[in-house]
Amino acid sequence: MTGTEESPRRMHRRQILAASAAGLAAAGTGCLHDDGDEDDDVDEARSDAVADAPPLGQPVTSSGVSWNDLGDLEGAVTVYSGRTADQIDLVFDRLEDRYPELTIDRDYNDNDTQVTQITQVEREDTPADVFYSQDPGALGAVADAGLSQPLPEDVVEAVPESYRHPEGEWTGVSGRVRSVVYNSDRLDETEFDSWDDLPTDIQSYATDSRFEGIIATRPNSGTFRGFIQAMMELEGEEATRQWVRDFMDQDPQLFTSGTDHAVAVNRGGDDDPIVGLGNSYYAARIINEDPDAPVRVTFTEGDAGALFSVAGVTPTVNVDSPELVAEFVRHLIAVEGQEYMMEDNGEFPVIEGVDYVGPLPGPDELDSPEFDLSEFDTELADARQLLEDEGMLPV
Numbered sequence: 001m002t003g004t005e006e007s008p009r010r011m012h013r014r015q016i017l018a019a020s021a022a023g024l025a026a027a028g029t030g031c032l033h034d035d036g037d038e039d040d041d042v043d044e045a046r047s048d049a050v051a052d053a054p055p056l057g058q059p060v061t062s063s064g065v066s067w068n069d070l071g072d073l074e075g076a077v078t079v080y081s082g083r084t085a086d087q088i089d090l091v092f093d094r095l096e097d098r099y100p101e102l103t104i105d106r107d108y109n110d111n112d113t114q115v116t117q118i119t120q121v122e123r124e125d126t127p128a129d130v131f132y133s134q135d136p137g138a139l140g141a142v143a144d145a146g147l148s149q150p151l152p153e154d155v156v157e158a159v160p161e162s163y164r165h166p167e168g169e170w171t172g173v174s175g176r177v178r179s180v181v182y183n184s185d186r187l188d189e190t191e192f193d194s195w196d197d198l199p200t201d202i203q204s205y206a207t208d209s210r211f212e213g214i215i216a217t218r219p220n221s222g223t224f225r226g227f228i229q230a231m232m233e234l235e236g237e238e239a240t241r242q243w244v245r246d247f248m249d250q251d252p253q254l255f256t257s258g259t260d261h262a263v264a265v266n267r268g269g270d271d272d273p274i275v276g277l278g279n280s281y282y283a284a285r286i287i288n289e290d291p292d293a294p295v296r297v298t299f300t301e302g303d304a305g306a307l308f309s310v311a312g313v314t315p316t317v318n319v320d321s322p323e324l325v326a327e328f329v330r331h332l333i334a335v336e337g338q339e340y341m342m343e344d345n346g347e348f349p350v351i352e353g354v355d356y357v358g359p360l361p362g363p364d365e366l367d368s369p370e371f372d373l374s375e376f377d378t379e380l381a382d383a384r385q386l387l388e389d390e391g392m393l394p395v
Contacts, residue, residue, distance in 0.1 A: 048149060048150055049149065049319060049322035050149050050150065050151060050152065050315040050319055050322045050325050050326050051149065051150040051151060051152055051153070051168065051326075052152075052322070053152060053322040053323040053325075053326040053327075054323075055070075055071065055152070055154065055326075055327070055330065056070065056071020056072065056323060056327045057069055057070040057071035057072075057327075058070060059152075059154035059330075060154050060155060060158045060330045060333055060334055061154070061157075061158050061353070062157070062158045062159075062160075062351060062352045062353055063351075063352070063353035064334070064335045064338075064351055064353030064354050065330075065334050065335065066334060066335050066336065067098065067331060067334055067335070067336045067337075070327060070330055070331060070334060071327050072099055072101070073095060073098075073099040073101075073102040073324060073327055073328060073331065074099065074101035074102060074324070075101070075102065075103070075320075075321050075324045076102075076103040076104075076105060076320070076321075077102075077103075077104055077105070077129045077130060077320075077321070077324055077325060077328050078105040078107070078127055078128050078129045078130070078320075079092075079104060079105065079106050079107065079128070079129065079130045079131075079132050080107045080109075080114045080117065080118065080126075080128040080130070080131050080132070081106060081107065081108050081109075081114070081131075081132040082109070082110060082111030082114045082115075082131075082132065082133045082134045082135075082138055082222070083108075083132055083133070083134045083311060084108060084259075085106070085108055086259070087345055088132065088345075089106070090340060090344045090345065091332070091337060091340050091341060092104045092106065094336075094340060095328075095331060107128070110220075111133055111134055111135065111138040111222050112138075114131060114133075114138070115138050115141050115142060118131060118142055118145075118147055118316065119141065119142060119145040119147060123145075123147060124147065124317050124318060125318060126147070126316050126317075126318050127318070128316050128318070129315065129316060129318075129319045129320060129321070129324075129325050130313050130314070130315055130316065130325060130328065130329070131148070131313065131314050131316060132311070132312075132313050133170075133222070133311060133312055133313070133314075134221065134222050134223065134311050135221075135222030135223050135225070135226055135309060135310075135311065136170070136172065136226070136309065136310060136312060136373045136374065137222055137225065137226060137229075138222055139165070139169075139170035139312050139313075139314050140165070140170070140374070142170075142314055142316070143165060143169040143170060143314060146317075147316055147317050148169045148170060148314040148315060148316060148317065149169070149314075149315050149316070149317055149319070150167060150168040150169055151168045151169070151170070151171055151314075151315065151326070151329060152326050152329075152330075153168075154330075155168075155171060155326070155329055155330060155333065156168040156171065158333060158351060159171045159172060159333060159350055159351065160350065160352065161372075161374075162371070162372045162373055162374065163175070163310050163312075163350050163373060164312070164373075164374065165314075165374050166374050169314055170312050170313065170314035171312055171313065171314075171329070171333070171350075172310025172311065172312040172350045172373070173310070173311060173312050173313055173329075173332040173333055173337070173341070173350060174310065174311050174338070174341040174342075174345070174347040174348065174349070174350060175308060175309070175310050175311075175347060175348035175349065175350050175363065176223065176279045176280065176281050176308070176309055176310070176311065176347055176348065177279070177280050177299070177306060177307065177308045177309070177348070177363065177366060177368060178223065178227050178277070178278070178279060178280075178300075178304070178305055178306055178307045178308075178309075179277075179278065179279065179280035179283070179297045179298065179299050179305075179306070180198060180205070180275065180276070180277060180297065180298045180299065180300065180305070181262060181265050181275070181276045181277075181278055181280070181282070181283045181295055181296070181297050182195065182198065182265065182274060182275045182276070182295070182296055182297075182298070183265050183266065183268045183272075183274050183275075183294045183295060183296075184294045184295075184296045185268055185294040186268050186274045186294070187274065189274065190210060190214060190274060190275075191210040192210060195296060195298055198275075198298055199300070200299075200300050200301045201300055201301070201303060201305070202231070202243075202277075202300045202303045202304060202305030202306075203243065203303075205247065205250075205275075205277060205305070206243045206244075206246035206247035206249075206250065207246050211250050211275060212249075212250045212251055213250070213251050214273055214274040214275055215247075215250050215252045215253075215273060215274075215275045215276065215277070216252050216253035216254070216255060216261060216264065216265070216273035216275070216276040216277075217247075217252060217254065217255070217261070217276060217277040217278060218254070218255040218256065218257065218258050218261045218278055219254055219387055219392045219393055220256050220393060221258060221279075223279055223307075223309050225383040225384055225387070226307060226309050226383070227304050227305070227307050228240060228244070228304075228383040228386060228387060229382065229383040230304035230307045230369065230371055231243065231303075231304035232382065232383065232386070233371075234303065234304055234369060235304075237382075237386070240386065241386060241389070241390060244386065244387065244390040244392055245390055247392075248390065248391065248392060252273075253273050254392070258278055258279060258282045259282060261276055261278050261282065262276070262278060262282035262283050262285075262286060262295060263286070264276075265283075265295055266283070266286050266293055266294060266295035268294060277305070280297050280299075280346070280360055281345055281346035281347045281348075282346070283295045283296070283297045283346070284297070284346025284347075284358055284359055284360050285344075285345060285346040287346075287359045288343070288344075288346060288358070288359060291359070297360055299361070299366055299367070300367075301367040302367045302369060303369060304369060306366055306367060306368045306369070307368060307369060307371065308348075308363060308366070308368040308371075309373060310350060310373060311347070313329055313332065315329075333350065333351055335351075335353070335354055338350070338351055338354040339354065342354075342356060342357065342358060343357070343358070346358060346359075346360070348362070348363050
């Protein structure tokens with residue numbers, strides 16, 4: 001079976017305010033301001049303007065709608081992104097090329113910093129129109145802080161219920177799945193005979209001594225925390241702690257970039273890992289560019305190691321142009337938006353009417369556990385705390 005987030009920040013409409021270490025920790029644990037007056041201010045700032053914005057063209061549907069049928073995008077929209085430029089600029093650039101009157105102001109940083117900036121520093125005065133997150137947990141944290149607003153009904157109904165907020169405060173715009181990546185040219189250096197000798201249960205990657213010194217992962221990503229949270233729900237907290245302890249005993253390489261992680265596995269140097277746990281789309285991007293690349297992907301079965309999750313967006317309470325933001329989100333989940341993320345970034349579509357085409361098995365072919373991603377909000381704080389407790393993440 002065959003089968004990538006770090007970049008310089010690009011700033012336009014705001015100057016970044018330094019977030020304290022305490023502020024970052026608060027975001028990681030889901031803590032918000034306790035000042036009742038501030039909460040009242042946020043409640044007063046909440047808006048349904050985006051939800052009430054009528055389509056500028058045809059509404060989006062679950063069967064898929066083309067950009068040709070949507071309204072034109074004109075004006076400026078500011079996006080705070082927890083994803084990196086190499087992952088979403090490809091869609092944004094195409095939109096700006098298609099609509100000369102559109103400007104997408106982009107601010108890139110990691111998810112925790114963006115959540116802190118919105119919920120702790122700027123709150124109802126945020127310049128962001130849209131928060132674009134690599135995982136649903138960060139979107140849920142902004143929604144739980146009362147700093148998001150609902151999406152239009154057609155957008156909400158176009159995306160499967162488990163890939164969006166139950167009240168429409170955020171929606172997934174592309175899917176990804178946890179996977180096992182490996183270098184097919186180097187498996188003969190290991191005690192595994194072939195790829196089909198790799199375990200199909202996630203537990204083995206922490207306890208099988210054959211992985212010692214050759215395995216890697218990226219624990220600082222939101223999707224890794226989602227994987228840990230899923231394991232906690234499926235197996236219990238103590239079993240999950242033991243998995244983390246056992247995995248750390250394998251002497252793993254810990255990366256801070258998903259792209260660097262996949263590239264290292266693919267590179268195949270003496271100091272590079274041979275096997276890694278990560279999102280499949282990082283390897284898919286490499287294979288899309290070079291079908292002969294040695295990096296390959298396989299999946300565990302029925303456990304948290306094969307968790308399907310989404311990257312998504314939420315409008316903030318301080319949207320300058322509700323009609324533009326609503327139509328912008330429609331473009332992300334329309335056919336072309338889905339196809340660009342699939343073809344160029346190796347991700348999965350979240351619209352039923354768009355079929356997956358790529359080098360990996362499609363979501364329907366995988367044995368991913370059933371999870372309502374809308375519940376993966378501030379619960380992810382528990383996963384982060386566990387990883388800090390066990391020394392997998394810095395405190």
